[in-house]
Amino acid sequence: MGFPTKIQLIKRAKSEQWYIxxxxxxxxxxxxxxxxxxxxxxxxxxxxxxxxxxxxxSGLKKKLQVKPLP
Structure with missing residues (x-):
């Protein structure tokens, strides 16, 4: 399953920014x-x-570790 997304462009006098x-x-x-x-x-x-x-x-792995029940 895909997630179609439009690319946005904001043009300013001295710069431009692209957003996804x-x-x-x-x-x-x-x-x-x-x-x-x-x-x-x-x-x-x-x-x-x-x-x-x-x-x-590595932070995600620590969060997902299951601790055995006592």
Whole structure:
């Protein structure tokens, strides 16, 4: 299942900013945290790859560890 998203451009006198909104369903499925840093990589002219920092992934793993019952 895909999530079609429009790219937005805001042009100012001396600069321009490009925005891609991240669908809430994807962010929740990936368990992103507010303020988390990610990195965009260009795979080719058809694909962008979004990667998390190692700190974010290790923090997620700690959160997901199940502790045995006493």
């Amino acid at each position: 909104n991240f669908p809430s369903a994807l962010a929740q499925a990936m368990e992103f945290e507010r303020g988390e840093t990610v990195e965009w990589l260009i795979d080719d002219h058809q694909k962008l790859v979004l990667t998390r920092s190692n700190e974010a992934v």
